[in-house]
Amino acid sequence: MSSGTDLPHLSATELVAAYGTRQLSPVEVTRAILDHILAENPKVNAFAFLAPADEVLETARQSERRWAQGTPLGPVDGVPAAIKDLLLTRGWPTLRGSLAVHAEQPWAEDAPAVARLREQGAILLGKTTTAEFGAKGATDTQRHGVTRNPWNTARTPGGSSGGSAAAAALGFGPIQIGTDGGGSIRQPASFTGLVGFKPSFGLVPGYPASFRGSLFHVGPLARSVADVALILNGIARPDHRDWLSQPHDGRDWRLGLEGGVTGLRIAFSPDLGYARVNAEVATIIAEATDVFRSLGATVEQASPGFTDPFDVYYGLSAAGAARLVDSFTPEDRDRIGPNLRAMADAGRKIDLGAYLGLQDERAALGRLLEGFHHDWDLLITPTTANSAPGVDETPGRGFFTYPFNLTKQPAISIPAGTTAAGLPVGLQIVGPRLHGDSLVLRAARAFERVHPFTLPKTAKGDRS
Template sequence: MSEGMSIATLGESWSAGRGAPSERLDAVLGRIERINPTINAMADLDLDGATIAAREADRRWASGSPLGPLDGVPVTVKDSIPMRGLPWRHGLRAHRGAAGGQADGPIVARLRAAGAIIVGKTTMPDLGMSASGVSSAYGIVRNPWDTSLSPGGSSAGAGAALAAGLCDAAVGTDIAGSVRLPAAHCGVVALKPTQGRIAHPPASTMRSAGPMGRWVADVAALYSVLAGPDLADPLSLPAEVPGDGDAFDPRGMRVGVLTDLGYGFSADPAVLAAVRRAADALAAAGAVVETITPPFADDPFPALDRIFGTRALAEIHGLGERGAGGGVDPRLVRWAQRVAGQSNLDHYADLATVAHSAARFSTALAGHDVVVSPVLPVTAFPAEELGLDPEHPLAHCGFTSWFNQTGQPAVSLPMCWPGGLPAAIQVAGPRFDDRRVLAAAQWLEARAEERPAWPDPTGGGS
């Protein structure tokens, strides 16, 4: 299926004079027209901008002077990423009438500079505060592998668009797993980088922008363009040393296997089998594979849940009357309002509790070059649900959310395909080891079960 071509393969074809970026854009737009009504992955399109960018990329490839691996590649960005000309809605019905953005954020600026064709923005749930595709602005986003199932979230449309061939790369954001979770649900790949590695204002100690693609190499290519400092994000990190950590050899590596956090949902057998496949492959190649003792003796989630609720409630209050009457999903409003009676001291205590829990998590993983774990404890849940716990929409994000708190890089990639659905693993490493984590994920990708043909939820052909 041509929609499964890698970014490198596209470049090789164009370099050899077979096809051109404008032809690829036409194919992508055709699939969006045919498939998007079924899966609801696209929020807005920039047809004029994409057409102009494609023609410019055509000329560069024809003259043998492409800007780099992303030149001419159709890419999407999440609703929550600022982009000139397209609105920022944050998944909310309250923002449905929002005007187009006045300026590009650093992510979009870097994509444009690299020659990427930004097709448009992808859908997301309200406030980015559920790991699902349920949105008061966009309706229900659906998983292309089975439209009765959730694509995960909050970069829901990004994961669904990639799996369905509506783009060749995507950029999402991740505060508790929001690029890794939809990657797991949709059978694609995503990196939550070291916090600060990709500039994404306003500066945050737990929210990151993250590259997403169908293959690890695609994510690495996107990451190489996006990573680097920007004055708009004062927490962004200096540029990496080129080539540092690009190779991965399991021999002698200490690999930790984490399948039990000590609280929360237990991982399903299909998920554990995916983790075991990865661990066995690493052990067979000479890695020292060790089981990590559950990091938590007590449940650390309530404090983190209240911090997320406080963040959501602040945005809801900022909407004023626009937040009423369905302007925000009422289930999220009820969840967020549970913290309305908290004092400033209560919130500060929660921040301190979460910092202590993050230190405990980091200590439990210390000494391991690579950590392999589930991304989430199940392979799927219904598209209409906010998550596994109807009262706490992020309760099933334990395996992902603590890597946001510690700032460590983590990749989600599909490892097995039970019943034709992806069962993903998470590959993490120490802070600043993003390239090595990507290299480890690519090594494991080559040892995963063979991926089924990419889905077409309409039943049509490419």
């Protein structure tokens, strides 16, 4: 079907189809990906932990036997996957990018998404790097060093799922599970040319609870919308450990994916009324809206009409960070990095009355967006105001992502083009909180079908 050098760049959808017809085997695919990781990972530092090769290959051999017998365990059997190092993975350390977490622990439990992948035969490769406890929009820590962008290794892949993004973009396994507490899936997807999906809250269970509380979502980064749908088939299932997880209705998320956008009413907000957007990014996103018009949607410029909710988002996050940091011993608190430390310091200044006021403001934003989606099926924005900054720069607040963590809505970033410097730019599609996930995926697929995007096969050095 493909040469060994091409195997790492096949999608999960392509791999499962090839396993079913015996054109490919999980073992040969896994070997090719492991070789590719050994060659390319030193350039980007996407992994916090790589499983021993013999352990990974034994899992692949078990999958190969199941496919030979026609008895795969589930929709992702035999597909290599990596897990963000915020999510528990049985037998492997989950250090969360922090020197305050000790590796010498039993590590006897899988997070829900990890458990579902394991039950369905996915081949777990290792843990991808994260900002410390997911508290930063870049991926660099005292624990695991700097993670770099495959499009230009002098740039950041974003954060906090930066390792997941670098891995997905370079073909280190077509399934990458990340987390998103304010944009940590969508912002890295934008910076690296991926599809990054934050499902509606509770669709994919989150456990253990994040310090960000109900801002926290679990979801996939992938190379195509079809892969996102396939991955959801594996992980969008309730788990008793997350009492807010949505019930499973048995749906196949791939059904209806090709339904198009004809007749949909789509609002386009170039700046959400408050953001300052790079001119090149603004042009790329504005041109992308013409694609939806050409596909039969009605697209009009319209803003939901809220002011920047960053202070609400940051205040709720900071209160949680304070509680997290204060749970450590004094010795371990001294090992916390400066970003999380500063957030916790800010959180300690928020008293109960102020915290409840932030929750009231969050509820008001949610009500506003609920009303907005009575008139509009979808909302389109840039994902980020700029392309990926340098690894030594702070990404800043130029994201369009965190409002929709506050409102629990499904939102996806898909690649819309590249800048003159050759850096990807992401388009964000936001759907209604209730039953909006399928619609978001359908619109993303409609755009992707007529606007394909090519990812790098090897990491590129600084070309600035």
